[in-house]
Amino acid sequence: MAVVGDHRRQVREVRTWWRAVHPSPSLLKRLEPVYYVAFTLVFLGPFFYGTASTGLSEVATPRAVAIWGPSLALAGLLALMRWGAVQGPVVFSVPDVAQLLGAPLRRADLVLSRLVRGLLYGAGGAAVVGALALVGIASDHRGIAAGRGAGFIVAVTLLGVLGVAGSSLVQGSRRWDGATRRAAWPIFLIAAALVYVSSSGTTGRHVALWCGPWGWAVQPIAGGSGAWPIAVALLAVVTAGVVVLAVVRRGHCSTERHMLRAEARGGAVAAMYSLNARYVGRSLTGVNAGPTGGRRAWLRTPRSPRLAIAWRDAVAALSTPQRLGEALVLAAGGTLVALLNADHPAAVAAGALATYAGAARLLEPLRAETDKPSRARVLLRAPMGRILVQHAIVPGVVVVVAALAAAVGCAVAGALPDHGGSAAALAVLATPAITLCAGLSSRRGGQLPASLMSVTNTDTTGMSGAIIIGWIVAWPLLAVVLGTLPVSLIVTHGTAGAPQLVALLVVAAIALTTALSWERFAPS
Amino acid sequence: MPDDPLLQVRGLTRSYGRLVGLERLDLDLRAGECVALIGANGSGKSTAVRTIAGLLEPTDGSVRICGHDPHVEPDAELARAALALVPDTPLLYDDITVRQHLELVALTHGVVDEGVPDRIDELLERLGLSSRADFLPAELSRGMGQKTGLACALIRPAQLLMLDEPVVGLDPPSQTLLAELLVDAKERGAAVLLTTHQMRFADGVADRAILLGEGKVLDRGPWRDVRARAAKRGWLPGDGQ
Numbered sequence: 001m002a003v004v005g006d007h008r009r010q011v012r013e014v015r016t017w018w019r020a021v022h023p024s025p026s027l028l029k030r031l032e033p034v035y036y037v038a039f040t041l042v043f044l045g046p047f048f049y050g051t052a053s054t055g056l057s058e059v060a061t062p063r064a065v066a067i068w069g070p071s072l073a074l075a076g077l078l079a080l081m082r083w084g085a086v087q088g089p090v091v092f093s094v095p096d097v098a099q100l101l102g103a104p105l106r107r108a109d110l111v112l113s114r115l116v117r118g119l120l121y122g123a124g125g126a127a128v129v130g131a132l133a134l135v136g137i138a139s140d141h142r143g144i145a146a147g148r149g150a151g152f153i154v155a156v157t158l159l160g161v162l163g164v165a166g167s168s169l170v171q172g173s174r175r176w177d178g179a180t181r182r183a184a185w186p187i188f189l190i191a192a193a194l195v196y197v198s199s200s201g202t203t204g205r206h207v208a209l210w211c212g213p214w215g216w217a218v219q220p221i222a223g224g225s226g227a228w229p230i231a232v233a234l235l236a237v238v239t240a241g242v243v244v245l246a247v248v249r250r251g252h253c254s255t256e257r258h259m260l261r262a263e264a265r266g267g268a269v270a271a272m273y274s275l276n277a278r279y280v281g282r283s284l285t286g287v288n289a290g291p292t293g294g295r296r297a298w299l300r301t302p303r304s305p306r307l308a309i310a311w312r313d314a315v316a317a318l319s320t321p322q323r324l325g326e327a328l329v330l331a332a333g334g335t336l337v338a339l340l341n342a343d344h345p346a347a348v349a350a351g352a353l354a355t356y357a358g359a360a361r362l363l364e365p366l367r368a369e370t371d372k373p374s375r376a377r378v379l380l381r382a383p384m385g386r387i388l389v390q391h392a393i394v395p396g397v398v399v400v401v402a403a404l405a406a407a408v409g410c411a412v413a414g415a416l417p418d419h420g421g422s423a424a425a426l427a428v429l430a431t432p433a434i435t436l437c438a439g440l441s442s443r444r445g446g447q448l449p450a451s452l453m454s455v456t457n458t459d460t461t462g463m464s465g466a467i468i469i470g471w472i473v474a475w476p477l478l479a480v481v482l483g484t485l486p487v488s489l490i491v492t493h494g495t496a497g498a499p500q501l502v503a504l505l506v507v508a509a510i511a512l513t514t515a516l517s518w519e520r521f522a523p524s
Numbered sequence: 525m526p527d528d529p530l531l532q533v534r535g536l537t538r539s540y541g542r543l544v545g546l547e548r549l550d551l552d553l554r555a556g557e558c559v560a561l562i563g564a565n566g567s568g569k570s571t572a573v574r575t576i577a578g579l580l581e582p583t584d585g586s587v588r589i590c591g592h593d594p595h596v597e598p599d600a601e602l603a604r605a606a607l608a609l610v611p612d613t614p615l616l617y618d619d620i621t622v623r624q625h626l627e628l629v630a631l632t633h634g635v636v637d638e639g640v641p642d643r644i645d646e647l648l649e650r651l652g653l654s655s656r657a658d659f660l661p662a663e664l665s666r667g668m669g670q671k672t673g674l675a676c677a678l679i680r681p682a683q684l685l686m687l688d689e690p691v692v693g694l695d696p697p698s699q700t701l702l703a704e705l706l707v708d709a710k711e712r713g714a715a716v717l718l719t720t721h722q723m724r725f726a727d728g729v730a731d732r733a734i735l736l737g738e739g740k741v742l743d744r745g746p747w748r749d750v751r752a753r754a755a756k757r758g759w760l761p762g763d764g765q
Binding site for chain 2: 007010013014017018021022093094095097098099100102103104105106107108251252254255256259
């Protein structure tokens with residue numbers, strides 16, 4: 001038997017064999033997407049440009065880039081790197097892991113083409129984001145010097161490449177993975193601090209623009225005329241260094257990590273075909289969740305069977321302290337934002353949305369119930385609707401406590417708005433209804449229902465997309481309305497309508513509880 | 525050194541969070557020898573095989589296959605050259621046939637001489653897969669899929685064969701055939717490590733055994749002695765009781 005010694009030749013031979021078994025489509029066929037993109041751009045390009053220019057002219061201004069740019073770039077960079085914790089640029093199929101990675105082929109050779117492709121995709125995606133931002137920045141007759149515009153796109157492209165190279169390192173190393181996971185919350189705090197620092201004055205802005213690649217990347221728009229080329233050059237050097245490190249370490253990812261990603265991608269792709277967003281998320285996040293990775297909390301079992309579900313949810317919440325902490329922070333933070341900016345409806349709405357997100361973080365047991373309704377039917381006695389309502393108790397209590405603490409904190413600090421007592425009471429009183437909205441949204445699972453799909457399939461009005469988006473955002477939207485309306489009305493119109501608003505929230509909570517317990521629409 | 529073990533495992537431990545799936549396993553396996561890992565469900569057999577093969581990262585301890593660590597690249601490449609693993613569920617491509625799987629495995633292992641097609645035909649014939657050679661995995665029964673995975677392991681010149689529950693899904697004649705193939709492999713000088721619940725199957729193949737329970741080694745020694753002691757203490761799963 002001849003055993004081939006040349007590693008690269010062996011990998012090439014395997015690829016040649018694979019191409020012979022799976023002949024690639026003709027050049028014409030492969031150029032088809034390019035044709036469609038070019039065709040679309042020629043005919044719709046001016047329309048897209050006009051829409052982007054109008055839509056982004058208010059948002060992507062040079063001032064906004066200077067203030068928000070570094071923190072957004074930092075958050076984007078972190079998100080790209082954390083993508084390596086669940087997928088990353090180099091992902092094989094499950095049979096590939098068994099047959100190719102299980103063979104005596106040099107792993108670095110097998111990985112290289114995928115890594116290069118990932119880096120190119122990262123560069124391309126970032127360039128598109130940069131170009132879109134540039135359209136907004138230059139619109140409204142502001143214009144921008146060609147050199148700065150080109151420099152900005154190059155800088156954002158480099159940032160994209162840096163993120164993908166970083167995600168490759170996270171993908172291949174448990175240490176990098178753990179470090180970026182631990183750094184996530186501190187980085188979000190730093191990003192928030194960067195916004196504050198950038199808006200505090202010239203010195204602060206200089207600090208934000210020079211404190212790292214996230215600042216360097218926005219310098220062509222926000223930096224001084226002589227400084228931005230230096231910043232882009234610095235970014236290029238750092239990016240090149242990280243890319244070299246990623247290329248050198250490309251073969252070091254363990255088979256186990258490759259297999260976890262391969263299985264996750266298989267599950268996520270299958271879930272995507274059935275339009276099941278929840279299973280897509282579960283498949284991907286499953287990469288980092290070991291079979292017994294979580295903490296186990298102990299809580300004395302209640303005497304009353306009525307409290308069984310609440311007890312089970314409390315155990316689940318205590319077993320995942322991070323999730324509990326996030327729920328508390330989101331609900332308390334949301335209430336703070338709403339009360340401190342009560343005269344700005346948009347800020348109150350953002351606060352309500354944060355409270356909604358906090359409740360949603362603790363509704364995982366409810367979602368698990370709807371994933372497998374048969375489990376509840378075998379293990380539990382109560383009707384499904386009642387079980388689902390009971391699953392909303394613990395999230396509701398946590399969110400109310402967090403909101404109450406925030407409101408009391410505001411009161412103690414003397415930071416309540418006009419008619420502050422009523423506004424704070426209504427903000428807290430709205431949280432049960434907000435939690436129930438989150439419960440009703442969670443009850444639907446992650447999949448679009450067949451009835452909705454049939455409606456959109458037979459729709460001839462061109463509103464299919466709007467119908468689907470409406471279905472997705474219906475409950476969060478109702479939560480935002482219920483959280484915003486009472487606080488804003490009290491602050492702007494005084495306390496005269498307070499009893500009616502209290503009645504509105506109580507009636508809403510009762511109606512939402514009834515809806516959540518409605519057997520007819522309970523999962524079966 | 526001819527007497528050096530092909531497989532050397534020292535203090536191998538694998539945890540899943542708080543759960544210890546395998547605790548401090550030591551094992552030497554020499555050419556022409558077969559060791560069976562036996563134990564009840566959840567005893568750590570599959571964890572042991574998967575960790576030794578490099579599919580799972582060890583929490584502690586070391587593995588050497590022909591002197592190479594299967595967990596550290598590029599050394600692992602040499603370990604993989606010596607190793608053929610048959611997992612409990614065959615991991616096959618959806619879109620290539622049984623024969624193409626064997627061609628691919630031969631190619632990836634550097635077996636590229638002119639006799640390969642004949643050897644593939646011979647192996648397919650022996651495993652009763654000739655009539656399914658041009659079938660896709662989706663068109664095969666579980667047993668046929670298992671045999672395809674086995675054929676993929678046998679087509680390459682492996683010094684160490686590792687089989688995780690190889691008889692699951694196989695009918696009695698196929699189990700007998702598998703036992704014969706493993707005995708042949710031992711006679712050729714290969715070492716065999718297998719996990720099984722089927723004591724009668726292991727009777728004809730295993731020289732030594734390690735009894736695992738909750739990840740720990742409960743007993744070890746010559747196959748017949750371990751089997752007898754385990755049966756006496758009521759530790760044996762499946763048909764061993």
